[in-house]
Amino acid sequence: METESERSSLLLVDSIPGLVALLTPGGELEFVNRQILEYTGKTLEELKEWGTNDTVHPDDLPHVIQAFTQSIGAGTPYAIVQRLRRGDGAYLWFQNNGFPLREDGRIVRWCVLLTDIDERKRAEEALSNARSELARVSRLTTLSALTASIAHEVSQPLSGIITNASTCLKMLDADPPNLEGARETARRTIRDGDRASDVIKRLRALFSKKEFTLERLDLNEAAREVIALTSSELQRNRVVLQSELAADLPGVTGDRIQLQQVILNLLRNASDAMADVHDRQRLLLIRTEREDGDAVRLTVRDAGAGLAPQSLGSMFDAFYTTKRGGMGIGLFVCRSIVEGHNGRLWGEPNRGGPGATFSFTIPQGTA
Amino acid sequence: MGKHPLVSVVDDDESVRESLPDFLRQVGYAAEAFASAEAFLASDIVDETKCLLLDVSMPRMSGPELQQELMRRRQAIPIVFITANGDETIRPRLLAGGAVECLFKPFSEKALLDALDAAMGMR
Numbered sequence: 030m031e032t033e034s035e036r037s038s039l040l041l042v043d044s045i046p047g048l049v050a051l052l053t054p055g056g057e058l059e060f061v062n063r064q065i066l067e068y069t070g071k072t073l074e075e076l077k078e079w080g081t082n083d084t085v086h087p088d089d090l091p092h093v094i095q096a097f098t099q100s101i102g103a104g105t106p107y108a109i110v111q112r113l114r115r116g117d118g119a120y121l122w123f124q125n126n127g128f129p130l131r132e133d134g135r136i137v138r139w140c141v142l143l144t145d146i147d148e149r150k151r152a153e154e155a156l157s158n159a160r161s162e163l164a165r166v167s168r169l170t171t172l173s174a175l176t177a178s179i180a181h182e183v184s185q186p187l188s189g190i191i192t193n194a195s196t197c198l199k200m201l202d203a204d205p206p207n208l209e210g211a212r213e214t215a216r217r218t219i220r221d222g223d224r225a226s227d228v229i230k231r232l233r234a235l236f237s238k239k240e241f242t243l244e245r246l247d248l249n250e251a252a253r254e255v256i257a258l259t260s261s262e263l264q265r266n267r268v269v270l271q272s273e274l275a276a277d278l279p280g281v282t283g284d285r286i287q288l289q290q291v292i293l294n295l296l297r298n299a300s301d302a303m304a305d306v307h308d309r310q311r312l313l314l315i316r317t318e319r320e321d322g323d324a325v326r327l328t329v330r331d332a333g334a335g336l337a338p339q340s341l342g343s344m345f346d347a348f349y350t351t352k353r354g355g356m357g358i359g360l361f362v363c364r365s366i367v368e369g370h371n372g373r374l375w376g377e378p379n380r381g382g383p384g385a386t387f388s389f390t391i392p393q394g395t396a
Numbered sequence: 397m398g399k400h401p402l403v404s405v406v407d408d409d410e411s412v413r414e415s416l417p418d419f420l421r422q423v424g425y426a427a428e429a430f431a432s433a434e435a436f437l438a439s440d441i442v443d444e445t446k447c448l449l450l451d452v453s454m455p456r457m458s459g460p461e462l463q464q465e466l467m468r469r470r471q472a473i474p475i476v477f478i479t480a481n482g483d484e485t486i487r488p489r490l491l492a493g494g495a496v497e498c499l500f501k502p503f504s505e506k507a508l509l510d511a512l513d514a515a516m517g518m519r
Contacts, residue, residue, distance in 0.1 A: 177482055184480040188501035189411035192419050195505045199422040214418060221411050265453045265481070 048113075048123070048143035050076075054136045056101040065143070070116025086112035086120045097127065104129055104136055110150070113143065122150035160365075181261055182228045189221035246285050248317055248325055248391075249274040255292045256315070259300075263313065268300045273316040279393050281325055283370045288391075291363045291374070295329040295387050298359060302333030302385065309383070324372075324390045332384040336376060344376060367391070400426040401516060402444050406436045406462065407451035407478065416449060423509065433457035437465065445473050447496075447515040452479040452486065463493065474515035478503070 042049045043062045051060040058077045069076065069084060079085055085093050089111040100107035106128040112120035124144040129136040197214040200207040256272060263270050296315065303311040312332045320326040336344070345364045360376075367374040372391035379386055403425045405416045410431075417427035428445075430436040434457055436448075452459040463475055477490050477498040487498040497511035 180482040181480045184482070184501040185409050186411065188478075188480070188503065189409075189415050191502050191504065192412075192415040192508075196415065196419040196422050199419075203422075210418070214415070217411065217414060221415075224411070264455055267455060 048145075050141040050143075052127075052139035052141065054129075054138065056097065056139060059138070068115055069113070083114055086114070088112075093125070100127060101139070110146070121145060121147040123147075177262075179228070179258075182258070183225055186221040186224035186228075190218050190225070193218040193221065243282055243284060245280050245282055246288070247278070247280055248288070248327060249278050251285055251289050252292055252315060252317060252327065255289050255296065259293065259296055263296070263300055266300050266304065266311070268303060268311045268313050271312060271314045273314065275316075275318045278317050278319060278325055279323075281370075281391050281393055283391060284366075287366045288370070291366050291389065292327065292329075294359045294363050298387070299329050299331035299333065299385075302331050304333075306333060306383075320390050323393045325393060326388055326390045328386060328388040330379065330384060330386040332379075332382070335383055336378045336385045345374075363389075400424060401446040402426045402428065402441065403447045403449060403512065404436060404441065404445040405429040405449045406431075406433055406454075406459070407449070408432060408454045409451065409480075412451070412478070419505075419508075423512075425512070433459070433462035433465075436462070442466075442471060442473075447512060448473050448475045450475050450477050452477050452490070452498075453481060460490065460493065463495070467494075476508075476511045476515055 048065045048068060049062045050058060050065060053059050061073055061076055076084060080094055093109060093111050096107045096109045109125045111123060111125050113123045114120050124146045127139055127141045130138045130140055193214045197211045200211040200214065252274060299313050309332060314330040316328045318326050345360050364374045367389045370391045372389055374389040376385055376387040403420050405413060405427060407413055408431055413429035413431065417429050420427035428441055432454060450459040450462060459477055466473055474496045476496050478501060480501040490498045496515045499507055499511060
């Protein structure tokens with residue numbers, strides 16, 4: 030670094046508001062600007078040992094060394110994100126860009142530019158935490174609604190079991206005992222017990238899988254299980270469910286529980302949308318079909334209040350809701366699940382009638 | 397009051413319609429079962445019914461709607477609601493509306509007998 034032009038270059042590098050380092054063609058640290066010295070609180074000699082001291086965050090070091098070594102070897106630029114130790118010991122996030130400076134095609138030096146992206150990085154982390162919190166809350170609300178419908182499904186047969194067994198005892202205690210009646214009530218007790226265990230079996234099928242498991246699955250089958258679990262709730266809301274599940278539906282690869290959450294959410298939304306409908310049938314149609322281009326489509330159509338034009342753009346946003354007491358995260362989570370399966374979820378007002386239709390498509394071979 | 401006071405069961409759940417009348421007959425009541433509120437209203441035993449065991453949620457006319465209809469017709473039949481809905485907040489509302497009791501399925505033999513006693517005491 031002797032020529033006049035190099036001295037002025039170094040002056041320039043020292044003055045720019047960023048962290049800049051210059052390295053030999055072999056990757057040895059040769060020069061760091063004032064900003065690096067001030068930020069790290071280290072000397073150039075200490076910084077030369079960055080591969081073995083605490084300059085780079087220990088969790089990022091292997092990755093940084095690998096990218097750096099590979100780049101120097103190949104003579105190609107690198108761009109990585111890493112944490113760099115500040116003088117007070119705090120590690121902040123930096124974008125690290127390294128590129129070769131060439132003269133006549135020959136690498137004469139490497140330049141490293143470190144840009145502080147700490148604030149952006151932390152905002153991203155906060156956003157990602159908020160997203161997983163949303164997903165968790167949505168799971169909980171789905172779970173509590175599901176718990177209510179399970180309790181309902183199990184209470185019915187349990188009630189029958191208790192009444193039948195009480196009657197059976199009384200018939201046996203009568204003088205003379207009513208044996209034929211006792212047999213009949215015992216038979217009913219068993220049948221109600223079978224009913225309760227069917228509910229448990231359906232639940233097992235729904236929840237036995239671990240979270241985020243990809244498997245080949247039949248969307249019709251998944252939809253049928255959700256329908257079975259929600260039918261009494263729909264009936265209570267006086268919704269007439271009509272299902273048109275395509276017989277020739279190809280299988281898809283995906284997370285069964287997540288997709289069932291989507292179906293559950295769409296059915297429940299459709300049912301809620303018809304709560305104030307009194308002048309026509311509360312008809313809910315669920316349909317599956319083969320879609321052009323090797324995809325399958327599931328559609329849920331209601332005869333409810335429909336969609337206001339101004340809500341079309343925002344209804345998939347988090348915290349957007351038109352329901353009293355709603356949190357507005359159902360559709361937001363649904364869309365992220367469907368998009369996680371490389372699919373698409375959308376809603377539109379019904380043509381030529383009241384209500385709305387929500388549909389999603391998933392590619393057949395998605396993984 | 398006859399020898400066997402008549403209790404009518406109105407519930408869309410078939411196993412309730414099967415099991416409750418047999419039980420009621422075993423403990424000294426006469427019993428009839430109906431699958432809907434409409435079927436009960438159309439029957440000729442509304443006047444004779446001394447107590448109504450009434451499901452809250454049914455596909456067409458609900459239990460509370462039947463209660464309203466009976467009040468409109470000035471037929472004061474004591475009502476014991478039965479429900480498989482676990483939402484306990486409906487109980488105070490139903491009691492405030494004039495029901496004798498609200499039993500959550502599954503209910504015990506004793507809870508049912510106590511509710512029937514209370515209903516009969518009102519006559």
